[in-house]
Amino acid sequence: MTLLSVQGLNVAIHGTPILRGVTLDIAPGQIVALTGESGSGKSMTALAVMGLLPQGAVATGRVMLGDADILTTPEPALCAMRGRDMGMVFQEPMTALNPVQCIGDQVAETILVHGKGSRAEARAAAQDMLARAGLPPDRFPLTRYPHELSGGQRQRVVIAMAIALRPHLLIADEPTTALDVTTQAQILDLLKGLVADFGMGLMLITHDLAVVAGIADRIVVMRKGEVVEQGATGDVLRHMRHPYTRMLFDASRHRVSLPPRPAPVPLLELRNVVRDYRVPAKRLFASAGRFRAVDGVSFTLHRGERLGLVGESGCGKSTLTRAILGLEPVQGGEITLDGAPVFSGGRPNLDVRRRMQVVFQDPFGSFNPRHRVARLITEPFHLLDNPPDRDTSVAEALRAVGLSPGDADKYPHQFSGGQRQRIAIARALIIKPDLIVLDEAVSALDVSVRAQVLDLLADLCRSHGLSYLFISHDLSVVRSVTDRVLVMRAGKIVEQGETETVFTAPSHAYTRTLIDAAPVLPDWQDTPDPDPDRSLANA
Amino acid sequence: MPSLRGMGYFIDSFTVTACVIPRHRLRGDEPPCSIRKPTGQAAMIRYVLSRLTSLAISLIVASLVIFLVVEVAPGDPASYMLGVNARPDTVAALRIELGLDASKPQRYLSWVSGMVTGDFGTSYTYRSPVADMIGDRLWISLPLALYALALSTLIAFPAGIYAASRRGGAGDTAVMGATQLGIAIPNFWFAMLMVLVFAIKLRWFSAGGFPGWERGFWGGIKALTLPAVALALPQAAILARIMRSSLLDMLGEDFIRTARAKGLSRRQALWRHALRNALIPVLTIIGLQFSFLLAGAIIIEQVFFLPGLGRLVFQSISQRDLIVVESVVMLLVFAVITVNFIVDLAYAAVDPRLRTGR
Numbered sequence: 001m002t003l004l005s006v007q008g009l010n011v012a013i014h015g016t017p018i019l020r021g022v023t024l025d026i027a028p029g030q031i032v033a034l035t036g037e038s039g040s041g042k043s044m045t046a047l048a049v050m051g052l053l054p055q056g057a058v059a060t061g062r063v064m065l066g067d068a069d070i071l072t073t074p075e076p077a078l079c080a081m082r083g084r085d086m087g088m089v090f091q092e093p094m095t096a097l098n099p100v101q102c103i104g105d106q107v108a109e110t111i112l113v114h115g116k117g118s119r120a121e122a123r124a125a126a127q128d129m130l131a132r133a134g135l136p137p138d139r140f141p142l143t144r145y146p147h148e149l150s151g152g153q154r155q156r157v158v159i160a161m162a163i164a165l166r167p168h169l170l171i172a173d174e175p176t177t178a179l180d181v182t183t184q185a186q187i188l189d190l191l192k193g194l195v196a197d198f199g200m201g202l203m204l205i206t207h208d209l210a211v212v213a214g215i216a217d218r219i220v221v222m223r224k225g226e227v228v229e230q231g232a233t234g235d236v237l238r239h240m241r242h243p244y245t246r247m248l249f250d251a252s253r254h255r256v257s258l259p260p261r262p263a264p265v266p267l268l269e270l271r272n273v274v275r276d277y278r279v280p281a282k283r284l285f286a287s288a289g290r291f292r293a294v295d296g297v298s299f300t301l302h303r304g305e306r307l308g309l310v311g312e313s314g315c316g317k318s319t320l321t322r323a324i325l326g327l328e329p330v331q332g333g334e335i336t337l338d339g340a341p342v343f344s345g346g347r348p349n350l351d352v353r354r355r356m357q358v359v360f361q362d363p364f365g366s367f368n369p370r371h372r373v374a375r376l377i378t379e380p381f382h383l384l385d386n387p388p389d390r391d392t393s394v395a396e397a398l399r400a401v402g403l404s405p406g407d408a409d410k411y412p413h414q415f416s417g418g419q420r421q422r423i424a425i426a427r428a429l430i431i432k433p434d435l436i437v438l439d440e441a442v443s444a445l446d447v448s449v450r451a452q453v454l455d456l457l458a459d460l461c462r463s464h465g466l467s468y469l470f471i472s473h474d475l476s477v478v479r480s481v482t483d484r485v486l487v488m489r490a491g492k493i494v495e496q497g498e499t500e501t502v503f504t505a506p507s508h509a510y511t512r513t514l515i516d517a518a519p520v521l522p523d524w525q526d527t528p529d530p531d532p533d534r535s536l537a538n539a
Numbered sequence: 540m541p542s543l544r545g546m547g548y549f550i551d552s553f554t555v556t557a558c559v560i561p562r563h564r565l566r567g568d569e570p571p572c573s574i575r576k577p578t579g580q581a582a583m584i585r586y587v588l589s590r591l592t593s594l595a596i597s598l599i600v601a602s603l604v605i606f607l608v609v610e611v612a613p614g615d616p617a618s619y620m621l622g623v624n625a626r627p628d629t630v631a632a633l634r635i636e637l638g639l640d641a642s643k644p645q646r647y648l649s650w651v652s653g654m655v656t657g658d659f660g661t662s663y664t665y666r667s668p669v670a671d672m673i674g675d676r677l678w679i680s681l682p683l684a685l686y687a688l689a690l691s692t693l694i695a696f697p698a699g700i701y702a703a704s705r706r707g708g709a710g711d712t713a714v715m716g717a718t719q720l721g722i723a724i725p726n727f728w729f730a731m732l733m734v735l736v737f738a739i740k741l742r743w744f745s746a747g748g749f750p751g752w753e754r755g756f757w758g759g760i761k762a763l764t765l766p767a768v769a770l771a772l773p774q775a776a777i778l779a780r781i782m783r784s785s786l787l788d789m790l791g792e793d794f795i796r797t798a799r800a801k802g803l804s805r806r807q808a809l810w811r812h813a814l815r816n817a818l819i820p821v822l823t824i825i826g827l828q829f830s831f832l833l834a835g836a837i838i839i840e841q842v843f844f845l846p847g848l849g850r851l852v853f854q855s856i857s858q859r860d861l862i863v864v865e866s867v868v869m870l871l872v873f874a875v876i877t878v879n880f881i882v883d884l885a886y887a888a889v890d891p892r893l894r895t896g897r
Contacts, residue, residue, distance in 0.1 A: 083802030110801045145891045468600040
């Protein structure tokens with residue numbers, strides 16, 4: 001029996017085709033993963049199933065949920081179905097909740113809007129659902145507001161909202177992408193448990209193949225609005241009949257080959273660095289509190305070394321980065337580059353600043369959209385007393401990152417995400433810094449683009465003898481592009497050592513938790529099919 | 540910031556600049572989740588106290604600035620009052636009577652302490668207590684401002700919500716066109732038009748003047764109606780645009796999509812989720828408009844022969860009656876700062892994040 005049956009779904013927005021002939025089925029109690037890179041049409045498929053396509057979208061084909069065709073159901077009937085027959089969980093838990101309404105009211109609303117109970121009953125049911133989603137009422141009363149919860153807790157509220165009426169179909173659009181690995185593991189467990197308990201069908205949209213491999217019964221691989229391959233998880237992973245599927249998996253597992261390290265000569269040194277923030281006092285008239293974001297951090301980065309820094313959100317990674325770059329003063333300890341302090345006499349040391357550059361996560365937000373590439377990447381020149389010849393440097397930097405010198409006259413919007421990240425690296429390289437800080441520099445990129453950017457970094461290590469500090473929450477990436485790694489938790493470095501040693505034999509319990517929580521892609525290609533009937537039965 | 544959607548939204552862009560601060564505060568970076576925020580009553584009391592402190596500091600600074608500016612203004616009030624042919628000893632006697640011979644700090648202190656006890660001094664021109672003069676005018680200006688503000692809000696909220704809920708449709712275009720007109724038409728011209736139609740032709744209202752509240756509440760309201768409408772229309776047009784663009788911004792937020800996925804209709808999502816979130820910039824503008832309406836109504840007061848605060852300031856300036864100017868300006872500053880304080884409290888009522896001192 002199928003719960004959801006999508007047949008030949010085409011969607012066009014203002015005449016531009018977005019989805020072409022998408023066909024897939026979901027049975028009750030089944031987890032079907034939609035995967036593919038950005039722009040593949042995963043989210044649009046989900047929105048079509050919810051009947052929430054954006055204005056101007058025209059859909060043809062059939063989307064059957066039970067006996068109803070979503071595409072021909074009128075809007076009032078769809079409103080009655082949403083939340084009752086189908087629920088949806090979104091990617092960004094920080095913004096998915098109404099900030100001015102307490103969580104109890106938001107969960108209860110699902111019940112109230114469908115007239116499934118009185119106000120008191122709805123609140124009681126909301127309390128039960130929140131508890132089921134992992135927010136027990138004694139610790140998380142219904143009167144909490146979203147801003148008082150962490151990202152993972154907010155995602156639990158969104159899930160409680162989506163399952164409050166026990167819909168037959170749950171759609172989760174990148175539900176864990178914005179979360180830390182340990183939280184991700186918990187949320188995935190929760191979703192899995194709910195599917196088993198309620199017999200729901202789950203459409204799980206994710207770009208992360210490791211997540212897919214660990215949880216899904218079936219995989220649907222999409223590219224540019226089309227389904228290129230689908231089947232039972234084990235079957236798809238083992239055979240990978242479509243070259244795109246193979247490319248996706250290869251890119252996710254991509255390992256770069258770093259050149260060997262030169263003999264250790266200290267470049268960046270941190271000794272007992274402390275960074276405090278003032279926080280409002282807990283009681284009236286009490287003195288302001290203090291929050292220690294970075295707590296006695298010491299490490300050395302050698303010239304030519306690739307050092308990784310991993311840790312979950314809120315552990316102090318970003319604060320530490322800002323301190324290293326000399327953007328903020330520290331309250332204790334010392335940060336030196338080649339022996340010179342990055343921050344001296346209450347102001348950043350420009351001599352040091354010009355020898356460090358940074359690449360940030362967001363390839364869309366980190367450029368002024370009205371400047372041309374040449375102007376963007378020569379920005380660091382203002383740090384120099386005698387900047388080198390502009391045109392030659394621009395051409396050289398663009399060539400180094402695999403772009404052409406002719407791109408100098410273009411605007412950032414003319415480039416894709418991966419190309420923009422190359423431009424960001426060119427901007428960092430142009431003044432030939434001693435150290436580059438890569439702050440989640442590949443986290444926003446698709447796997448295939450990410451693989452290319454990582455290769456570029458390895459190439460630059462060979463040609464330019466780059467030293468970098470690679471900050472990321474993605475353990476597999478850090479493992480492939482660093483020589484040594486630091487593990488940070490609650491402002492402290494809990495473990496540091498050679499990358500391979502830390503990953504294969506972690507000594508600190510927290511490192512072990514992190515590594516265990518991170519989903520890994522299994523190497524099913526090389527193993528024989530354990531049960532050939534299973535994949536057939538599922539298909 | 541509400542985004543700019545083409546040149547037609549020019550007005551939004553310039554009025555909305557005023558809303559930058561609170562909106563920015565709302566969207567600030569999330570602190571690491573391990574920072575525990577003070578919650579509940581203590582935080583709320585702290586918020587109110589911090590707003591009160593800034594209110595007090597603003598008042599002190601404003602009173603100093605006003606006093607100093609009036610001090611450096613040329614001309615001796617005593618000789619001005621007595622005329623150019625006055626004998627020097629008469630002038631000196633008057634200076635002592637007016638307290639002008641004391642040192643500046645002393646005079647500042649006595650001015651401030653006088654105001655606190657309701658003694659605003661004596662008008663140089665009319666020789667009558669300033670407090671009484673201002674009091675009489677305030678009984679017209681304050682109701683007029685409140686009346687106009689109520690009208691403006693009553694027009695703007697439905698219009699803005701209606702336009703936002705029918706974005707791009709005929710209703711939206713009609714409302715936007717009307718607001719464009721409301722902003723473009725000078726309100727004194729509109730006022731004269733209303734006098735022509737409603738006072739001279741239809742004789743529903745009198746063409747101007749104020750009978751006084753002692754002649755009955757409704758009589759007073761009736762006399763203030765045409766001026767209030769004239770004042771309210773451009774304000775309503777601006778407010779409706781802010782309401783609309785702020786609502787449209789909110790309708791694009793993720794939590795609206797979440798609400799729709801729960802089964803709320805577009806309309807329900809707007810009323811239950813978007814509206815309250817859209818109120819912050821609207822409240823900011825309402826606060827600014829009230830301050831403007833209280834003191835900026837001089838042209839309308841002139842058209843309708845209303846003895847309001849605006850005309851009092853205008854007359855006092857032209858007669859060098861500096862003590863009146865000083866007091867009225869101080870009073871207006873007090874009103875503006877108090878309104879801002881109330882708006883701050885309203886923010887906190889609307890948005891729980893502000894209560895925790897963020």
